[in-house]
Amino acid sequence: MTEALLELAQIDKAFPGVKALDNACLSVYPGKVMALLGENGAGKSTLMKVLTGIYSKDKGYIRYQNTPVNFTGPKHSQEAGISIIHQELNLIPELTIAENIFLGREKVSALGRIKWSEMYREADALLKRLRVSRSSNIPLGDLSLGEQQMVEIAKALSFNSKIIIMDEPTDALTDTEAQSLFEVIAELRQQGCGIVYISHRLKEIFQVCDDITVLRDGKFVAQCAVSDTNEEKLIEMMVGRKLEEQYPRIDSSLSTTCLEVKHLSGSCVKDVSFYLNHGEILGISGLMGAGRTELAKVIYGSLKKDAGEVTLNGKAIHCKTPQEGLACGIAYISEDRKGEGLVLGLSVKENMTLSALAELSNMGQIQHKNEATAVEDFIKIFNIKTPSRNQTIGNLSGGNQQKVAIAKGLMTKPKVLILDEPTRGVDVGAKKEIYQLVNQFKAEGMSIILVSSEMPEVLGMSDRIIVMHEGRISGEFTDKDANQEKLMACAVGKEFKEVAA
Numbered sequence: 001m002t003e004a005l006l007e008l009a010q011i012d013k014a015f016p017g018v019k020a021l022d023n024a025c026l027s028v029y030p031g032k033v034m035a036l037l038g039e040n041g042a043g044k045s046t047l048m049k050v051l052t053g054i055y056s057k058d059k060g061y062i063r064y065q066n067t068p069v070n071f072t073g074p075k076h077s078q079e080a081g082i083s084i085i086h087q088e089l090n091l092i093p094e095l096t097i098a099e100n101i102f103l104g105r106e107k108v109s110a111l112g113r114i115k116w117s118e119m120y121r122e123a124d125a126l127l128k129r130l131r132v133s134r135s136s137n138i139p140l141g142d143l144s145l146g147e148q149q150m151v152e153i154a155k156a157l158s159f160n161s162k163i164i165i166m167d168e169p170t171d172a173l174t175d176t177e178a179q180s181l182f183e184v185i186a187e188l189r190q191q192g193c194g195i196v197y198i199s200h201r202l203k204e205i206f207q208v209c210d211d212i213t214v215l216r217d218g219k220f221v222a223q224c225a226v227s228d229t230n231e232e233k234l235i236e237m238m239v240g241r242k243l244e245e246q247y248p249r250i251d252s253s254l255s256t257t258c259l260e261v262k263h264l265s266g267s268c269v270k271d272v273s274f275y276l277n278h279g280e281i282l283g284i285s286g287l288m289g290a291g292r293t294e295l296a297k298v299i300y301g302s303l304k305k306d307a308g309e310v311t312l313n314g315k316a317i318h319c320k321t322p323q324e325g326l327a328c329g330i331a332y333i334s335e336d337r338k339g340e341g342l343v344l345g346l347s348v349k350e351n352m353t354l355s356a357l358a359e360l361s362n363m364g365q366i367q368h369k370n371e372a373t374a375v376e377d378f379i380k381i382f383n384i385k386t387p388s389r390n391q392t393i394g395n396l397s398g399g400n401q402q403k404v405a406i407a408k409g410l411m412t413k414p415k416v417l418i419l420d421e422p423t424r425g426v427d428v429g430a431k432k433e434i435y436q437l438v439n440q441f442k443a444e445g446m447s448i449i450l451v452s453s454e455m456p457e458v459l460g461m462s463d464r465i466i467v468m469h470e471g472r473i474s475g476e477f478t479d480k481d482a483n484q485e486k487l488m489a490c491a492v493g494k495e496f497k498e499v500a501a
Contacts, residue, residue, distance in 0.1 A: 003066070005030045005194040006051075006082075006163055011060035013043075013050055013218075015395070018387050020046040024060075025220040026213050028163060028194040033185060035205045035226070036198045038215035038238055039427040041385040041397045044198050045087075047215070048165055052077040052084055065162075081162035085153050085169050087198075087398055087425055089338070093141030098123035100140050101155045126154040131180040145172040145336065146288050153181060164188065165196040168398070168425050170204060174288045174453075182208050200427050202231050214238055239429035246432065247460025249479075250439045252280045258447040259299075259416050264308030266298035270471040272308070276416065276447045281438065283462030284451045287491045291471035292451045293335060296418045300332040301325035312415065326355055329415035333406050333422060335451070337398075341405040344394035348386050349375045351393050352404055356411035378407040383433055398425040406434065410441070417441065420451040435461060455484045469493045 006028040013021040021043045028034050036044050049055045051062060053071030062069050064080065071077040074084070091100045098120045099106075107115040107122075123136035132150050140148060149172040156164055170178040185208050188195060197209055205212065206226055214221040214237045221237050259276040268291040276282050284292045297303040299310055301319030310317050312328060319325040325332065334340035342351050352375050353360055360371045375389045382403040386396055393401055402425065409417060419438070423431045438461065442448055452458050458465055465482050467475040467490035475490030 002029050002031075004028060004063075005065065007063040008047065008051060009061055009063075011047060011050055011062075012058040013046055013055060014058055016387065018385075020218050021050070021057075022218045023220060024215060024218060025223075026196070027223065028196055029211070030162075030192045030194050031189050032210040033189060033195040033197050033208055035209040035212040036196050036215070037205070037212060037234065038221075039399070039429045041217075041400060042215040042238070042427075043218040044215060045167065045397060046218075048084060048167065048196070048198075051165075052082060078159055078161070081159075082165070083156040083159045083161040083163070084165040085156045085167060087168040087171065089148055089152055091140055091148060091151060091155075093139065095140060096137050097127070097134065097140055097143070097151055097154075098136040100151055101126065101136070101158055122158070123154070126157055127151075129157070130154055130184060131177075144289060146174055146177050149173055150177060150181075153184075157184070161193070163194045163196070165198070167198045168200070169197075170199065170201065171424050178204075200425065200431075202234060202428070205234070206231075216240060235428050238427065246428070247457070248432065248435055248439060249281075249461050250443060252277070252442065252463040255279065258313060260311045261299065262309045262311075264295070264298060264305065264310065266294065266305045266308075267303040268294040268471045269298050272468075272471075272473055274466055274473065274476070276449065277463075278447055279442055279445045280463045281442055281448045281450055281461055283458035283465040284449060284468060285453075285455060285458045285465055285487050285491060286468035286474075288453065290468040290491065292468050293420055294471070295468065296332055296420055296449065296451055299325075300330050300418060302332070326412050326414075330418065331355070331409035331412050331414035331416070332418040333409045333420060335421035335424060337401055337405045341408070342393055342401060344392075346393060347390045348379070348384070348393050348396070348404055349389040352378060352389075352408050353411055355408055356413075359412065374411065378410070381437065382407055383430075399427055399430045402426050403430070403434070406437075414446070416447045416449065418449045418451070421453065422450070423452075423454070423457065455487055458487070459484065467491055 004027040008026045011021050011024040024043055024047050026047060038044050050057045053073040053076055101123050102119055107119045109115055120136050127134055127136055130150050130153060132147060140151060153169060169181060185195060199205060209226050211225055213223045216238060255278050257275050258278045262273050264272045272295060286292050294303055298305050300322060301324050302322045317328045319328055353371050357366060360367055379389060384400050384403050393404060406422060423434055438448060450461060459482055463479055465477045466473050467487055469491060474493060
């Protein structure tokens with residue numbers, strides 16, 4: 001095999017109460033894509049932070065271009081030719097796209113003046129390379145979440161790095177945007193770049209990667225060629241056991257109606273009507289920008305309703321704020337856990353109970369013993385990997401943060417639980433845990449709306465599915481009628497009303 005461009009070997013890293021890395025290893029080769037896989041909490045992000053100097057290692061060595069290195073921080077590693085595309089966006093909405101891409105390293109003249117035309121020209125070229133049809137002089141906040149992710153990728157490409165680390169790069173991307181990224185990866189491979197590709201979407205691994213490194217509980221498990229393995233073997237290596245059934249759906253009795261929406265219109269939502277039964281999972285599918293999230297937020301009260309009616313258990317409700325939505329018995333788990341779902345500077349306990357403090361209080365005083373008991377129960381139920389309930393949530397892996405976000409919604413004991421991309425950035429083992437918990441709540445009679453861009457997830461877990469296109473419902477299916485071809489046809493605008501349930 002070609003000599004490694006980058007090698008991390010025998011890396012140890014411990015934090016108070018937890019050993020995050022234990023003899024972890026990773027090798028990256030020029031012109032190749034190395035997948036780095038493992039469950040949430042396996043140590044993938046910690047290993048990358050050790051590499052880029054965010055964390056100092058306790059033991060082991062790093063060799064880059066055949067020279068031992070110890071980077072003192074991200075700036076140091078970037079200057080050496082190592083860039084990282086983070087799973088969580090690190091961008092400023094108020095600045096333009098170009099200003100975000102070149103923030104802190106603006107193009108300046110000899111007199112110290114910013115060369116705006118040159119900066120925008122280079123930013124436009126990067127966007128064109130990624131097939132993003134936007135001008136780089138518009139505010140980043142005007143972009144969709146997927147487009148912002150493409151800007152994060154453009155920012156990394158602007159460094160002309162020898163090593164590029166991609167941490168869940170397609171999480172917020174449409175299929176078209178993801179394909180554009182894969183084409184850029186092919187170009188980078190031809191240029192001799194080494195790429196570390198971290199993703200929970202196993203199909204992508206077989207599409208874009210050459211080799212695979214698996215971590216489990218901070219330890220190195222295996223390195224192998226993509227051609228020498230398959231999804232079943234990978235899952236077994238990652239979780240240490242076989243996953244017999246990826247989507248453990250249980251049947252619904254489809255009894256009485258819980259939620260009914262009639263001719264609802266609002267932000268990007270146009271004349272939508274549907275119903276949701278007690279103990280039922282209703283999947284909402286569609287392409288990015290179809291209005292799925294907006295529909296959920298209008299029902300919940302975080303976006304304005306312009307027209308229509310919403311009834312819960314036969315009673316009309318008018319939710320104008322999230323507080324009113326929670327009071328009515330509707331909980332919404334956001335697709336954007338960093339921006340909307342969690343307060344990263346607070347603890348696991350504080351985040352989990354934030355929406356349920358009224359239920360945990362007596363005469364205006366929080367009952368701290370009851371609060372601690374409830375939090376510990378959810379930590380066990382969700383198998384959240386944290387040293388304690390008082391750990392700052394920003395220190396947890398993305399998947400464990402997502403579990404806390406879902407638990408936060410359940411703390412309010414909702415009648416309707418809206419899950420918007422609930423397994424985004426969550427590994428296959430944790431996904432199944434979440435699905436099993438969703439089934440448990442469903443069996444207890446909770447009504448659940450599942451918004452997801454992953455068709456296998458919608459098909460595998462839903463009792464009925466509605467598909468949205470440009471703010472309207474373009475199709476409705478029972479679990480027995482639905483398949484990926486029908487959902488995609490509706491997602492691009494073809495209607496299937498004749499097979500509606």
